[in-house]
Amino acid sequence: xxxxxxxxxxxxxxxxxxxxxxxxxxxxxxxxxxxxxxxxxxxxxxxxxxxxxxxxxxxxxxxxxxxxxxxxxxxxxxxxxxxxxxxxxxxxxxxxxxxxxxxxxxxxxxxxxxxxxxxxxxxxxxxxxxxxxxxxxxxxxxxxxxxxxxxxxxxxxxxxxxxxxxxxxxxxxxxxxxxxxxxxxxxxxxxxxxxxxxxxxxxxxxxxxxxxxxxxxxxxxxxxxxxxxxxxxxxxxxxxxxxxxxxxxxxxxxxxxxxxxxxxxxxxxxxxxxxxxxxxxxxxxxxxxxxxxxxxxxxxxxxxxxxxxxxxxxxxxxxxxxxxxxxxxxxxxxxxxxxxxxxxxxxxxxxxxxxxxxxxxxxxxxxxxxxxxxxxxxxxxxxxxxxxxxxxxxxxxxxxxxxxxxxxxxxxxxxxxxxxxxxxxxxxxxxxxxxxxxxxxxxxxxxxxxxxxxxxxxxxxxxxxxxxxxxxxxxxxxxxxxxxxxxxxxxxxxxxxxxxxxxxxxxxxxxxxxxxxxxxxxxxxxxxxxxxxxxxxxxxxxxxxxxxxxxxxxxxxxxxxxxxxxxxxxxxxxxxxxxxxxxxxxxxxxxxxxxxxxxxxxxxxxxxxxxxxxxxxxx
Numbered sequence: 307x308x309x310x311x312x313x314x315x316x317x318x319x320x321x322x323x324x325x326x327x328x329x330x331x332x333x334x335x336x337x338x339x340x341x342x343x344x345x346x347x348x349x350x351x352x353x354x355x356x357x358x359x360x361x362x363x364x365x366x367x368x369x370x371x372x373x374x375x376x377x378x379x380x381x382x383x384x385x386x387x388x389x390x391x392x393x394x395x396x397x398x399x400x401x402x403x404x405x406x407x408x409x410x411x412x413x414x415x416x417x418x419x420x421x422x423x424x425x426x427x428x429x430x431x432x433x434x435x436x437x438x439x440x441x442x443x444x445x446x447x448x449x450x451x452x453x454x455x456x457x458x459x460x461x462x463x464x465x466x467x468x469x470x471x472x473x474x475x476x477x478x479x480x481x482x483x484x485x486x487x488x489x490x491x492x493x494x495x496x497x498x499x500x501x502x503x504x505x506x507x508x509x510x511x512x513x514x515x516x517x518x519x520x521x522x523x524x525x526x527x528x529x530x531x532x533x534x535x536x537x538x539x540x541x542x543x544x545x546x547x548x549x550x551x552x553x554x555x556x557x558x559x560x561x562x563x564x565x566x567x568x569x570x571x572x573x574x575x576x577x578x579x580x581x582x583x584x585x586x587x588x589x590x591x592x593x594x595x596x597x598x599x600x601x602x603x604x605x606x607x608x609x610x611x612x613x614x615x616x617x618x619x620x621x622x623x624x625x626x627x628x629x630x631x632x633x634x635x636x637x638x639x640x641x642x643x644x645x646x647x648x649x650x651x652x653x654x655x656x657x658x659x660x661x662x663x664x665x666x667x668x669x670x671x672x673x674x675x676x677x678x679x680x681x682x683x684x685x686x687x688x689x690x691x692x693x694x695x696x697x698x699x700x701x702x703x704x705x706x707x708x709x710x711x712x713x714x715x716x717x718x719x720x721x722x723x724x725x726x727x728x729x730x731x732x733x734x735x736x737x738x739x740x741x742x743x744x745x746x747x748x749x750x751x752x753x754x755x756x757x758x759x760x761x762x763x764x765x766x767x768x769x770x771x772x773x774x775x776x777x778x779x780x781x782x783x784x785x786x787x788x789x790x791x792x793x794x795x796x797x798x799x800x801x802x803x804x805x806x807x808x809x810x811x812x813x814x815x816x817x818x819x820x821x822x823x824x825x826x827x828x829x830x831x832x833x834x835x836x837x838x839x840x841x842x843x844x845x846x847x848x849x850x851x852x853x854x855x856x857x858x859x860x861x862x863x864x865x866x867x868x869x870x871x872x873x874x875x876x877x878x879x880x881x882x883x884x885x886x887x888x889x890x891x892x893x894x895x896x897x898x899x900x901x902x903x904x905x906x907x908x909x910x911x912x913x914x915x916x917x918x919x920x921x922x923x924x925x
Contacts (some may be wrong), residue, residue: 308350309891327495329461333449334499335757336367336465337441337478339409339581340552340619341721342384343367344445345753346453352761353511355754358452362842366750367721370552372441374403383444388616396640399608400428405437405611409583410553411850412474413467420480437456437482448488461485461495463760465752467554468500468573472861473843473890497759498888502549502558503766504755505719506567509547509745511758530873544570545715546740548701549752550722553579555697566767571709572815578696580622580722587618590869594661594671595645595654602648603641610640625686625799626726629668633686635679643674648787687727698735705739716740719751763887764820771818773844773892775883776810777864780831803831808843808850808858811883815848818885827897830868830877837864838879842892866894 357366358486368384373391375381381402382390390406403426411424411434420435442464446457450546453460464478482488544561555578592600596862604611612793617636625633628783645654655673662671665877668684704710719809722728725745747750759765778837781788783802808823811824842862843853848857868877878897883890 314722315925319669327461327492329495330455330459332454332461332463332757332760332761333445334441334463334465334753335442335445335449335503336501336753336756337409337438338367338370338552338672338721339407339554339579341367341749342370342441342445343750344449345757346449347757347761349761352758355757357750357753358448370407370409372403372405372408372437372442372444373427374405374432374440376401376403380402380440380443383441383565388612394609396542396607396609400605403428403432404608404612405432407419407552407584408437410577410581410585412477413470413577414843418473420476420477422477427604427612429605434477435481435484442482442485442487443452446485457487458495460487461497461760463497465499465501465504465754465756467549467575468502468556468558469554469575472652472890479889489735494539497763499756499759500556500558500573501551501752501756502547502556502573502719503569503888504753504759505549505717505751505753506545506547506558506560507765508719508751508755509545509757510562510567510715512745512754528705540779541780543715544710544713545717546701546705546710546713547719548697548723549575550697550718550720550728551579551580551752552721552724553577555579555700555720555722557701559704559706559713560766567765567815568768569766569770571704572770574700574704575676576696578693578700580693580725582693582751583622584615584619586692587615587622590685590689594657595649599645599649603644606644606648607638607640610644611659613638614641621686623724625683625690629683631683632688633681633683634674635681636660637673637677637679639677642682662900690725690727691731694725695732697728698731701732702735705736706876714820715739715743716744717745719745719748721749723748735907766820768817768819769885770811771814771816771885772809774814774848774850775812775842775844775848775885776808776850776853777881778805778841779807779828780805781807789817796895806853808853808855811851812885813848814846820887823882823886824885825880825882828879828881830879833876835877836868838864838894840864840866840879840881840894863891864892864894868896 312365329349331346331348332352332677333344335344336342343358345355345366347353349431369388371379371387372383373387381387387404389401391402405424405426408424411422412418418434420433422434423430424437425429449460450456462482466475466478479493479496479498483490539636542695543670544559546557546559549556554575556573556575558569558573559568560567576895581636588600612810614635614637621635642654658673666684668680669688671681671685674680691711701716705713716732718729718732718909729742730745731834736742774860783804788804809826811826812818828838828840840863841853841860843858844861845855845858847857851923853860864881880895880897
């Protein structure tokens with residue numbers, strides 16, 4: 307298809323409907339890599355956000371652990387799942403499906419889809435949609451019991467990292483449909499919230515002299531300057547939100563204008579969450595005892611392996627800048643038995659002594675009383691520092707950007723944001739540029755803010771587009787414009803065309819207001835054409851000429867069935883993209899239809915296949 311002379315139809319401004327569902331309460335589910343939870347508030351009292359009281363630790367979050375029976379039925383989630391799995395004997399444990407830290411499976415991979423495989427601890431496989439649906443179904447049931455209302459009376463908010471792809475966001479939505487949070491006929495009942503944006507709303511509401519603290523070089527927390535001027539400074543100046551979670555680190559920069567939040571730089575970040583420290587610990591064990599031995603421990607004694615990793619996680623959370631501190635990790639009997647059975651005959655002590663010979667001064671790893679791995683603070687710092695440095699480097703480079711020159715406060719949120727080592731390193735590296743501020747309960751900032759976002763999805767008035775979005779079109783070949791581009795003529799035609807021309811709808815870093823709709827009108831290349839196929843593409847680059855350029859990725863495809871044609875035999879199609887919210891919606895309309903029907907189709911970001919639905923509307 308190619309654009310006709312009159313490319314834009316102004317009547318399309320209201321093409322995409324945005325009907326808000328009726329609801330009695332908002333429930334936000336923060337599905338994290340390490341920990342997950344939910345909070346809620348009633349429509350009548352939107353700012354009175356409550357947390358569940360049923361969790362045994364009286365916290366807003368529980369471990370992101372899912373346990374399924376050998377028949378792949380749901381058994382338990384969180385602490386209950388850990389406890390039951392630990393009580394299984396080794397033979398039974400190898401049959402049950404134990405999933406932990408599986409959220410990161412959605413972070414990477416261009417081929418992500420509903421059937422993307424996720425491995426359980428015993429290496430059995432289940433589809434990504436089914437795994438996430440089981441977890442979301444658990445929270446659905448918990449929230450319904452707490453609120454004493456059914457799902458159809460609830461608006462659900464699901465949090466995702468801002469740096470996630472459209473495919474990952476869409477998979478999350480489909481898992482929610484599968485879990486019964488809503489149906490595909492009620493898509494507005496499920497809201498996708500970007501985690502650092504939700505945290506920003508929390509900071510706006512709670513960052514006052516009574517709640518905000520400032521990280522100092524000694525990693526202590528001192529009360530902020532209790533003056534009205536300082537309150538204004540925290541709440542009105544442009545600020546940077548850094549959400550450090552278990553899997554990812556997400557950054558957004560906001561400023562307040564006329565009471566509305568405006569994004570001044572597109573979201574950024576990377577997979578530098580605290581789970582990377584766990585991976586570094588596992589690699590350390592692999593260097594000491596061998597990678598094959600570590601794999602055997604996981605398979606032969608999965609419950610004991612989990613117990614050891616939990617022991618390390620507790621030590622990791624208590625890590626400080628104190629260089630004299632000693633850390634201890636319990637080694638369960640099951641792991642020692644596996645080592646004795648499958649090892650090379652050498653003792654654990656000898657393996658540790660051999661490895662210790664190459665350690666630097668101050669680094670020491672020993673086995674205490676045959677059951678506890680003991681290591682010094684420099685060893686722990688070697689596990690943590692590489693992760694922290696990636697965060698510090700990213701933030702340092704980010705703050706050099708022109709758009710962020712007026713930012714004076716960096717709000718650190720997320721579970722990893724509680725790390726004394728991270729706080730200390732950030733203040734040492736960035737104190738000359740920004741003030742590092744830790745709001746009250748940084749680990750629940752995303753959850754609390756997500757509830758607020760559910761009541762007002764337009765709280766973020768302007769966003770910066772993370773990508774350049776457009777479609778692939780065909781133009782009549784122009785040697786001056788299409789220099790060096792491929793050209794060809796359809797069979798029997800005399801006109802030469804240039805294919806794969808990128809028609810931009812919005813550019814990366816472009817400011818996009820809520821509900822902004824961009825429309826292009828296209829005409830079929832040949833008379834009598836009844837179907838139109840339009841590829842939807844994205845790129846981090848701001849300027850794209852062709853869909854075949856480097857760093858351009860196909861993210862979806864529109865398949866449009868035409869019902870009618872003009873007198874010259876050509877069909878006309880209006881394609882609209884709606885931006886400004888957390889998800890992008892792409893729709894198409896047959897302009898030549900003699901009736902009041904229109905074709906409405908949504909891009910399937912990972913299926914690459916569209917079902918066309920006909921809806922009635924008056925134009």
